[in-house]
Amino acid sequence: MKEVAAEVGVSPATVSNAYNRPDQLSEGLRRRVMEAAGRLGYTGPDPTARGLRRGRVGAIGVLYADRLSYAFADPAAVLFFEGVSRAAEEAGLGLLLVPGSISGRHDPEAVRGAAVDGFVVYCMAEGDQMMGAVRDRRLPAVLVDDPPKDPAGDMPNVSVDDGGGARAAAEHLVGLGHRRIAVVTFELAPRPVGGLAGPDRQAQTAFRSTRLRLDGYREAVESVGVPWRDVPVYECPENLPEEGERAARILLGMRPRPTAILAISDQLAFGVLEAARGMGLSVPGDLSVVGYDDVPEAARANPPLTTVNQPHVEKGLLAGRLLVARLGGGEAEGPGPLPTRLVVRGSTARPARGHGA
Amino acid sequence: MKEVAAEVGVSPATVSNAYNRPDQLSEGLRRRVMEAAGRLGYTGPDPTARGLRRGRVGAIGVLYADRLSYAFADPAAVLFFEGVSRAAEEAGLGLLLVPGSISGRHDPEAVRGAAVDGFVVYCMAEGDQMMGAVRDRRLPAVLVDDPPKDPAGDMPNVSVDDGGGARAAAEHLVGLGHRRIAVVTFELAPRPVGGLAGPDRQAQTAFRSTRLRLDGYREAVESVGVPWRDVPVYECPENLPEEGERAARILLGMRPRPTAILAISDQLAFGVLEAARGMGLSVPGDLSVVGYDDVPEAARANPPLTTVNQPHVEKGLLAGRLLVARLGGGEAEGPGPLPTRLVVRGSTARPARGHGA
């Protein structure tokens, strides 16, 4: 910029104005500045320097608890990102993806070094050290799905009615007459091992939305007199269809065999469907399956998956807009929990006779 | 930082060293600095200021031609991002998503303002003005899939064997005996209208990989004596299953009806499958369908989709690593075209009698 100023014979301040407030200088000079800039290959103010001086870098960070590559493998997370990116776009901001873990190690370093104006914190376990790092940055932040227990900070949050959605899913099954129900869930807490999760393990559930869903399932089955301890819960170490398949093969190998499976995500449900196919079980004839998320693929699955819709994109959009509002100095508060909705498709039906009660 | 320095009674340089080169000062002082920092709520050097001084901000930008929300809606793009994010993670860098279009307007502004150390340019049309903006930034950049015609810059690229993959797909169909083949493609050039694309429109194809695929199809069908003009090509304005469905309904309404459809992406192929279902056509009995990309859902589709596998994640990983190498000052060159591979599943078969020739 100094060079451009020298070339035109004006002060750097003027060049800066040429870019940032064209009304502050005469039309002719502005043209000359731009022309000289073009000649010297200057494309405008350096984003970093501008960021430093202005105190805003023009980007919002999305903090994801795990490795970024996991996030991209999860269609629900991707839908959420889509929403956030839309909000960022509206505000003309960039979107920096900030991993909570780097090469497998959980490390708040990325949070400290992220050049952003604020954070959208997604999918963070309660009490995660990452939250401390976010707070320390003293930047506006919006929490999604998992508001931490300590409400010390003034961070607003956006969440969905996870409990209600899960309850609706389970009520649908018990309403159809299912009594032998099994649950396939993803990580209950960071660094999971996988396998059947007894009461102890379930009590460790660190993700709020996960706990809410499990509680929702529980309420529904207990409401028809099925004790929760009779409902096997299989914890998958990763939210992948292959893991869901493995879990389902184990659950479906139990006797008496479950007549229905509640999967805590569509990804896992797809695996359950695959397992049923592989074991020669027809869905929904021999087995009913309910997913969670209602990702686009759910409608195209074979059979079309009954699942719980949650407004992922809207969730991201609202979280993003909320952050943008906070960036602007507002004290905007998060909306109440977003609605979830059971979508009945072709993967659920009454249990075959003799299996129900 | 100045405050911390004052608190401890040392110079700011020492505080900086405490964070960046702990070996430069005594253990005791370092502890005192850290302790004072904690007391004053200082979390370490400001990323922006550090970026300015060091000339590196610790982030790489992924430039996507369209709106970010479109990118997230495309599973292939998401897989690519996954690869790039993995490379970024390896190098301890952040990932900034840079939209080529903001609220629908194609605008290189985001490129100018992106605080990054380099770009991975994905899916850019040839001759896009965006490329000029990237070049002007004079940052290392890696081109993916669509190297622009002018090889003026020294930007390396990573691409896949799109022509070969497409040819294999079409050869598979003609090998099965199909002669009435139709093509469903996504945008041929920016700002598409959609509809049947005649030779004129096809000649405008601005995305290199798209043209390579179309050419691959063409070679294969012409090799068995079918003139390319007899192959209807339907251009969808967006890469969405719904668009593929609409396209297929139109193509399948033509008489004589095509016995096979080549879809240029799996997303579109899913729509084709849906259209066939809706029209009471069995796949592969009445209609064969081949996709492109081999996204995870392809294997789970009903029927499992025959498609062309391309290593999306690896492509992103290589592009990311290449950029990282360039960032380090290396002159690393891109690998040759990555292989594509036809994956035959359940959506293709010999045409029903009487429809072939």
Next chain:
DNA sequence: TAGCTTTTCTGAATCGATTAAGTAAAACGA
């Protein structure tokens, strides 16, 4: 034409760090 406002541009401080070069003190070798 004097006095006043407006327009157009400049000077200089500032944002928050990094880093090469330099200095004072401590440790070391002979």
Next chain:
DNA sequence: TCGTTTTACTTAATCGATTCAGAAAAGCTA
């Protein structure tokens, strides 16, 4: 004990812009 190396810090320049408080020039009014 003197010269030399090492250790532990500091000084001051720099990264590339923004922005506020003026100053000079121009335009306007009466």
